[in-house]
Amino acid sequence: MKTLMTLALAGAISFSSLANDNNDDLMELSAVKARYKTVNVLLKEGVGEAKIAIMDENGKKLHQRKVKQKGSDIIIPYNMEDMPCGEYQVEITTDDERVLYTVSTFNRSIPxxxxxxxxxxxxxxxxxxxxxxxxxxxxxxxxxxxxxxxxxxxxxxxxxxxxxxxxxxxxxxxxxxxxxxxxxxxxxxxxxxxx
CATH class of the missing domain: 2.60.40.10 (Immunoglobulins)
Structure with missing residues (x-):
């Protein structure tokens, strides 16, 4: 009985560490970059269903959408041309994790x-x-x-x-x-x- 409990406990720990490995990697499975006044959100294979929210520097939500990532990496562009240049926050949330990125938009200087x-x-x-x-x-x-x-x-x-x-x-x-x-x-x- 003691061996069975030890085996069950070891299995539970290894299963929870596997589940954690998949969910703890949201930061590794996503990236956010700004290029001038476009913010690109990258979701790599394995993210699954996620919510993406764009917020101003004070945390006020400007836009939110659900995305279902299937199979391959996807890039979701956000056009910020109508918004002032500055700092924005991008929040990516799944059922298990939440990551927050900060990006700065800027105008392209014209030669x-x-x-x-x-x-x-x-x-x-x-x-x-x-x-x-x-x-x-x-x-x-x-x-x-x-x-x-x-x-x-x-x-x-x-x-x-x-x-x-x-x-x-x-x-x-x-x-x-x-x-x-x-x-x-x-x-x-x-x-x-x-x-």
Missing amino acids: VEELPLMAYGKKLDDNTVNLAVIGLMEPGVDVKIRYKNNDRVLHSETIDTPEGFRKDYYLEGVDADEIYFELHDALGRTKYIHM
């Missing part, structure tokens, strides 16, 4: 080369046009005034002022509606301005 060249043209009268270029990171803008009907260059110059400039162009014998500006800055950005 200067990808930003548009900021330039504006305004017709002041039939023969005068004002050109304004702002927000230059490096001085140097090639300005070409071209005819609309044949793309021939009417005037060309390079302006090397830092940050930007404003200039009036008087078009002798040419109507402002007959031309357009072609601009190229030192970073390789281009802008066309039609009157």
